[in-house]
Amino acid sequence: MADLQRIAVLGAGSWGTTFAKVLADAGREVTLWARRPEVAEEIRDAHTNSAYLTGVRLPERLTATTDPAAALAGADAVVLAVPSQSLRANLAGWRELLPPGAPLVSLAKGVELGTLKRMSEVVAEVAGVPDEQVVVVSGPNLAREIAQEQPSAAVVACADHDRAVLVQRACSSRYFRPYTNTDVVGCELGGACKNVIALSCGMAVGLGFGTNTVATLITRGLAEMARLGSKLGADPLTFAGLAGVGDLVATCTSALSRNRTFGERLGRGETVAQAQRAAGGQVAEGVMSCSSIRALAGGLGVDMPITDAMYRVCHEGADPRRLGAELLGRQRKHEWS
Numbered sequence: 527m528a529d530l531q532r533i534a535v536l537g538a539g540s541w542g543t544t545f546a547k548v549l550a551d552a553g554r555e556v557t558l559w560a561r562r563p564e565v566a567e568e569i570r571d572a573h574t575n576s577a578y579l580t581g582v583r584l585p586e587r588l589t590a591t592t593d594p595a596a597a598l599a600g601a602d603a604v605v606l607a608v609p610s611q612s613l614r615a616n617l618a619g620w621r622e623l624l625p626p627g628a629p630l631v632s633l634a635k636g637v638e639l640g641t642l643k644r645m646s647e648v649v650a651e652v653a654g655v656p657d658e659q660v661v662v663v664s665g666p667n668l669a670r671e672i673a674q675e676q677p678s679a680a681v682v683a684c685a686d687h688d689r690a691v692l693v694q695r696a697c698s699s700r701y702f703r704p705y706t707n708t709d710v711v712g713c714e715l716g717g718a719c720k721n722v723i724a725l726s727c728g729m730a731v732g733l734g735f736g737t738n739t740v741a742t743l744i745t746r747g748l749a750e751m752a753r754l755g756s757k758l759g760a761d762p763l764t765f766a767g768l769a770g771v772g773d774l775v776a777t778c779t780s781a782l783s784r785n786r787t788f789g790e791r792l793g794r795g796e797t798v799a800q801a802q803r804a805a806g807g808q809v810a811e812g813v814m815s816c817s818s819i820r821a822l823a824g825g826l827g828v829d830m831p832i833t834d835a836m837y838r839v840c841h842e843g844a845d846p847r848r849l850g851a852e853l854l855g856r857q858r859k860h861e862w863s
Contacts, residue, residue: 530629530696531555534601536620538565538590540578540669541633542607545697547673549605550585552699558590559597566590582673595623603629603696610636610645610718611814617652624653629689631661635717636811637818642825644714658686661693662710664717665768666776668783675701681769682706683713705768712764715755720774721812722819723747725789725836727778729846732793743832744778749862750830754819757826785812792839793846813840831856 531554535546538560546558560566562577569575569590573583591597598604604624608616613634624630630653634645643651646660653659665680672678682697682704684690690706697704707713723743730739751774752765764770777783788810791801798813816836823830831853838844 528602530602530692532601533557533603533605533696534559534597535605535607536594536597536616537605537607537633538562538569538575538578539607539609540673541667542605543569543575543579543584544667544669544673545605545607545633545663546588547582547584548697548699548702550588551675552697552702554587554696556588557597557601558588559594560590560592563592566592579670579673582670594620598623598625601625601628603631603693605631605633606649607633610634610811611639613645614638614648614652617649621653627659629661629684629693630655630659631663631693633663635664635714635721636815637718637822639814639818642818642822644711644718646710646714657710658684658689660684660710661690662713662717663693663697663704664713664773666772668776668780670782672702677701677703679703679705679768679772681713681767683708683710683769685710707764707767707769709761709764711758712755712760713769715751715758715760716765716770716773718815719747719751719754719819719833720777721785721810722816722833722836723750723774723812724777724783724785725792725810725812725816725840726832728783728786728789728791729793729836729839730789730850731786732790732795733847733850740778744774747778747832748774750832754823754826754828754830757828785810788813789836797843798840812836816840 533554533556536559538558546556550556632645649660650657661684682690682694694704694706726743727740788801820833820837835849
């Protein structure tokens with residue numbers, strides 16, 4: 527397979543713009559599709575995206591458009607950088623424009639409501655391509671830190687190792703180090719579940735609890751995602767890596783994490799609607815993912831008490847403090863049972 531030189535990134539939010547910057551800094555020609563004309567114009571003419579990455583200068587070789595056909599024309603690879611719950615609808619509109627055979631790279635982290643499909647499954651189904659054509663990027667990737675060129679790493683996962691290597695090569699830069707993996711299931715579950723656990727960690731901070739509590743939630747959250755992954759055939763080692771514990775720690779501990787911040791507001795007594803307004807109208811991915819992950823786990827008979835607690839807070843109006851007491855009062859058992 528030839529190197530990927532021209533890449534389309536569909537979605538100009540913080541992570542989509544940041545990953546486009548990584549690709550451009552790695553020497554690729556990148557066209558970013560933005561939904562809003564003013565965002566595309568600013569990226570193209572001023573080389574900034576102040577709506578999502580204030581103060582970050584974007585590379586000259588990175589351009590932008592609101593025309594998906596123009597972005598996709600001649601692309602060697604396509605990066606999908608839209609939210610998980612809107613991926614299906616967006617991709618359906620782009621399907622006929624996708625370059626045949628091009629790797630489809632998913633940045634979305636979540637499990638689709640209703641279908642309970644992982645994002646790579648949604649991409650393969652809607653685009654009508656084999657699983658081996660879909661690539662997943664995951665890891666401890668807080669967009670602003672990477673946009674500021676702070677050293678970071680990620681996992682590029684694909685059932686086709688050679689295709690993963692192509693994407694790895696395309697996004698390798700002096701500050702961004704990608705590793706390959708063929709465990710797409712584990713990488714995607716880690717990326718989806720960590721958002722829910724980050725909600726719980728933020729909630730604990732909002733309730734006034736400290737490091738011991740947060741560390742406990744991170745560790746027991748890791749156990750939850752590993753149980754679910756094991757049931758679905760994931761490699762247990764994946765959860766000890768960048769797409770597992772790496773992403774989990776970053777999302778659960780950083781003030782830059784939307785999910786952690788959202789959870790902190792809930793812990794301080796705000797409703798989901800109030801927290802959403804405070805976040806500029808954006809709902810953290812974990813709020814929606816806790817519903818689909820809970821349903822997925824329930825259908826498989828997998829015990830995920832933290833995920834269940836977050837669902838009850840976000841969708842049933844349960845009191846976070848009361849649920850904390852319930853989690854501590856659960857039946858005692860062996861750590862790995």
